[in-house]
Amino acid sequence: MTRSLIVAPQWIGDAVMTEPLLARLSARGEQLSVAALPWVAPVYRAMPQVSKVIDLPFAHGRLDWAERKRVAAQLRGRFDVAYVLPNSLKSALIPWLAGIPKRVGYQGEGRYVLLNQRLKSPAGRPPMVAFYSALAGEPVPLNERPQLRFDAAVLQAATLAAGVRPRAYWAFAPGAEYGPAKCWPAAHYASLAASLFAQHGQPVLLMGSGKEAALCEEIAAAAPGACVVMAGKTALIDAMALIAAARGVVSNDSGLMHVAAAFGVPQAAVFGSTSPEHTPPLNPRARVLWLKEELQLECSPCFERTCRFGHYRCLTELSPMRVESALSQALAAP
Helix, strand or coil, X not given: CEEEEEECCCCHHHHHHCXXXXXXXXXXXXXXXXXXCCCCHHHHCCCCCEEEEEECCCCCCCCCHHHHHHHHHHHCCCCCEEEECCCCCHHHHHHHHCCCCEEEEECCCCCCCCCCEEECCCCCCCCHHHHHHHHHCCCCCCCCCXXXXXXXXXXXXXXXXXXXCCCCCEEEECCCCCCHHHCCCHHHHHHHHHHHHHHHCCCEEECCCHHHHXXXXXXXXXXXXXXXXXXXXXXXXXXXXXXXXXXXXXXXCCHHHHHHHHCCCCEEEECCCCXXXXXXXXXXXXXXXXXXHHHCCCCCCCCCCCCCCCCCHHHHCCCHHHHXXXXXXXXXXX
């Protein structure tokens, strides 16, 4: 059996998009271990094909040379092949320092020596699932989509701790690490939360990191009694479980959007500065809302963190009523 090390990307959404690659490698008999930063490691614990997750002790944006050498020494002799998923120079250091015989990844950032099986980086912004799956060295099917799974006990523990019952609450993920040009307005989220709660009597859990807690508190204050702020109060693995057990999910284009898609939860996904042609929620029960064609915005998609014109029309002109309608359609989908 081939012993394979996967060096994971650093963002949650990207980590979810790697699942079809791992499924492909596992299906052909490779035993998979994943080396991941702590904030994405829980994603790989929801992939049954992963035998072990190795938490990397590195700070974001730092080389941490001594730590990389230490980790590499621990991995020496344990793997036959490494798949380096990020395009950075730093990510390719550990497999090289560990002396892993076959090191696969895309060209870029002077990695000629560090990788000995290199793929040419595609032009533009290709679909991310295909981008990662190509590292398997096989033709990539067009219908691949990420799939995550948790045992029932994980879902039960998370919902019990949050004081909710599975499929009897909504989950909103109103933040986006990338910036405000991805974020549907807080007032719109509040209006939608109030409407759902009034109609169904089921709470809205506001999910996110500690950085998004203030945003979630603002939404909760504008929809009295409808929301429970979970941002910053749950570990990622619990947040993932709460999304997996939700009746429906509303989010921006974010890592949690891809988590919801990989669990197959009915969802409405709002796109602003980014494009669903590049990073769509790959879920037959997803409904995407994007105003590029309707508003004839020549600037869209701009892929900027903030709106260069300051109007954010691609987000502000999307009404809560339309998102609620899209969510209803997602709930009715087979």
